[in-house]
Amino acid sequence: xxxxxxxGKVVQGDLFLNRExxxxxxxxxxxxxxxxxxxxxxxxxKTSLMMKVSEKLKEQGNVVFLIDFFRVTSLQDLYxxxxxxxxxxxRSPLKVFLSIIQDILPTINPKVVIKPPDSPTVExxxxxxxLIKSHxxxxxxxxxxxxxxxKKKKGIVIFDEFQELSLINDGALIEKEMRxxxxxxxxxxxxxxxxxxxxxxxxxxxxxRPFYNFGRHFELDVIESVHWIDFINKKMGKECSAxxxxxxxxxxxxxPYFTQMFCHYLWEYTKTRxxxxxxxxxxxxxxxxxxxxxxxxxxxxxxxxxxxRHLLKAIAAEEPENIYEKSFLLRHSLGTASSVxxxxxxxxxxxxxxxxxxxxxxxxxxxxxxxxxxxxxRVS
Ligand SMILES: Nc1ncnc2c1ncn2[C@@H]1O[C@H](COP(=O)(O)OP(=O)(O)O)[C@@H](O)[C@H]1O
Ligand SMILES: [Mg+2]
Numbered sequence: 445x446x447x448x449x450x451x452g453k454v455v456q457g458d459l460f461l462n463r464e465x466x467x468x469x470x471x472x473x474x475x476x477x478x479x480x481x482x483x484x485x486x487x488x489x490k491t492s493l494m495m496k497v498s499e500k501l502k503e504q505g506n507v508v509f510l511i512d513f514f515r516v517t518s519l520q521d522l523y524x525x526x527x528x529x530x531x532x533x534x535r536s537p538l539k540v541f542l543s544i545i546q547d548i549l550p551t552i553n554p555k556v557v558i559k560p561p562d563s564p565t566v567e568x569x570x571x572x573x574x575l576i577k578s579h580x581x582x583x584x585x586x587x588x589x590x591x592x593x594x595k596k597k598k599g600i601v602i603f604d605e606f607q608e609l610s611l612i613n614d615g616a617l618i619e620k621e622m623r624x625x626x627x628x629x630x631x632x633x634x635x636x637x638x639x640x641x642x643x644x645x646x647x648x649x650x651x652x653r654p655f656y657n658f659g660r661h662f663e664l665d666v667i668e669s670v671h672w673i674d675f676i677n678k679k680m681g682k683e684c685s686a687x688x689x690x691x692x693x694x695x696x697x698x699x700p701y702f703t704q705m706f707c708h709y710l711w712e713y714t715k716t717r718x719x720x721x722x723x724x725x726x727x728x729x730x731x732x733x734x735x736x737x738x739x740x741x742x743x744x745x746x747x748x749x750x751x752x753r754h755l756l757k758a759i760a761a762e763e764p765e766n767i768y769e770k771s772f773l774l775r776h777s778l779g780t781a782s783s784v785x786x787x788x789x790x791x792x793x794x795x796x797x798x799x800x801x802x803x804x805x806x807x808x809x810x811x812x813x814x815x816x817x818x819x820x821x822r823v824s
Contacts, residue, residue, distance in 0.1 A: 445715070448679040449708035451701050455492045462671040463493050470497050470662060474600050474633040475506075479626075479659030481648050485795055485808045486639040487701035488664050494602050494637060507533045507592060507599040513608040519618065520572060523584055527554060528567075530588055544594060548587040551580050581618070585625035592631040599632035606636040607643035619647070623654035634659070642793050663801065666698035676707055683714075683721040691726055697810040709733060734815060741815040748790065754778065755787040759797055760816040763806050 450459050473480050474497070484490055491510075498508045509529040516522045527549060534541050542556060557567040592599040609615045626634055636659065638644035647655050669690065676689040692710070696703040710729045714721045734741075745753065758776035759767075766772065767788060768781045778784050788805075791797050800806045807813040 447708055447711055449704045449711055451704040451708055454495055455489075455704075456495060460492055460496065461675045462667055463489065463496070466493060466662065466664065467496050467500065470494075470635070471500055473660050474501070474635060475598065477630065477633055479634045479636070480662055481636045481638070481644070481659050482662045482664060483638055483641055483644050484664035485641075485798055487699070488666065489700045490637045490639070490664055491604055493664065494604070494635060497635075498600070498602065501600055505597060507588070507595070507597050508602070509533055510602040510604055512604040513612075514605045516608070516612060518572075518612060519581075519614045522612075522618065523552075523580075524567070526584055527552075527587070530591055531556070544591065547594070548590040549583060551583050581621040582625055585622055586629075588632050589625075589629045597631070600635065601632065602635040602637065604637045605639060607638045607640045607647065610643065610647075620654050623658070626658075640793075640795060641798060642789075665801075667700055667703075669693055669698060672698060672703060676703075680707065680711060680721065688721065688723075688726070691723065695726070695730055695810065695814075699810060702810060706730075706733070730814075733811060734818070737811060737815070741812055744796065744812060745816075747794070748796075749787075751779075751783060752787045752790055755784060756791060756796060757816060759791075759805050760807065760813045763804055765802070765804050767805055 448459075470480055470482070470493075482490055482494070494510065498510065501508045507530075509532070511522070511525055511529065516525060527545075530548075531541070531545060534544065536544065538558070545554060545556060555567050588599045588601060603609075609618060612618070626632075636644075636648070636655075638647075647653055648658060648661070650656060672693055673686050673689040676692060677684050677686065680689075692706055693703065696706050706729065709732065710721070710725060713719055713725055713729050713732075719725050748756065754776070755778060758764075758772070758778060761776070762772065764772050767784060773779070773781065773784065792799070795808055796812070797805050798808055
């Protein structure tokens with residue numbers, strides 16, 4: 445029997461649970477012509493959620509595609525992926541399709557390669573200086589709006605891991621050109637997804653950056669227990685009580701990826717080793733995960749300075765509301781507020797911790813917090 449819990453890739457169908465409120469709010473916002481910015485730490489389910497939204501929007505006849513900035517390494521790359529994505533949404537006869545492409549990308553006049561038959565793929569070979577100088581970027585970023593006008597449709601572009609744009613050569617130029625084109629669009633809306641809170645804030649909340657205030661912000665949270673319990677019970681089988689599902693969630697803190705991962709290993713533990721599903725199985729799987737990830741955790745630990753480790757330990761102990769409160773600083777001998785400020789920024793930049801909407805500083809990875817706890821206990 446196949447393991448019913450999946451982690452590490454986009455989940456769809458009955459592997460995807462809930463998020464109904466988010467799906468309808470995001471879909472409605474995009475259809476109303478507004479842009480969205482969707483933030484959460486890695487592995488909270490942004491891509492999976494947007495694939496759901498995208499499915500829904502496509503069913504309604506809209507043109508939708510996703511550009512994953514993790515895969516884009518250069519301006520030419522972006523050009524190629526963007527243009528082919530528009531082309532691949534078109535199912536017109538070849539002649540009509542070619543004339544549309546030439547119409548919306550006149551400067552570039554891309555070469556069209558057909559592979560496989562019936563699904564045209566655009567191949568572009570334009571030297572970088574031409575791309576930068578000849579207004580071709582403006583043409584590219586206006587192309588979907590032109591296309592939608594011709595087809596009398598609405599369009600939605602999803603930019604996944606958008607913060608990675610700043611790592612590409614010419615990233616600043618692309619950001620500027622995107623903004624100056626997108627702001628005039630009436631038929632196309634844009635969704636920007638990102639995993640690094642600080643980088644994303646820099647792009648969308650800084651008055652001096654082109655994308656300042658460019659859309660409605662959505663912060664994706666973990667999935668609530670009521671939904672998880674039902675999902676875990678159903679997939680784990682009748683041996684699994686609501687109490688047991690709750691115990692699992694205490695460990696994973698409802699984190700989408702880690703909950704699926706934990707359940708995956710627990711399912712495997714009970715099925716392949718014929719063990720009963722009980723409290724000791726849960727404890728053993730937890731120990732196995734911590735042991736297996738020992739190298740990964742110590743690597744995270746080694747990457748930060750002593751001052752940062754000290755602060756991280758204090759946060760692991762309390763997940764405080766107010767980090768600068770005198771009693772918290774004193775309790776953990778953290779020194780002055782200014783030295784804490786620097787360490788805190790680094791921990792936030794690295795996404796080890798995040799500021800929860802209640803103001804509390806919490807760990808992104810619940811196993812890393814446990815690892816710090818268990819090492820602290822062992823040492824002292
Ligand atoms: N709605 C969901 N239902 C069940 N599992 C989910 C859901 N969203 C995310 N997950 C789990 O989290 C993992 C990461 O999801 P993904 O969409 O890749 O996150 P992100 O794009 O935020 O990094 C998935 O492989 C799956 O295990
Ligand atoms: Mg993703």
